[in-house]
Amino acid sequence: RLFFLFFFVVLLNAIFLVFFFSIILFNFTLSHHLAIYSLLFVYFLNIFLNRKILLVQLEFKYFIEIYLYFCIS
Numbered sequence: 852r853l854f855f856l857f858f859f860v861v862l863l864n865a866i867f868l869v870f871f872f873s874i875i876l877f878n879f880t881l882s883h884h885l886a887i888y889s890l891l892f893v894y895f896l897n898i899f900l901n902r903k904i905l906l907v908q909l910e911f912k913y914f915i916e917i918y919l920y921f922c923i924s
Contacts (some may be wrong), residue, residue: 862891
């Protein structure tokens, strides 16, 4: 069960990083929204599951969220 959760988090991060680098490279408006939705999804997933694996990911995601906020505005 723990391995499945870890694999799921790695998969989420892979999807998130694809959106993040598409923002940097192509500056898509769509990828802005997708990245924010994936941020929120991981954040609420962390609240419901409350696992240490997910807690480790959050500092990096908050940094990107701040970066995205300045990109959009």
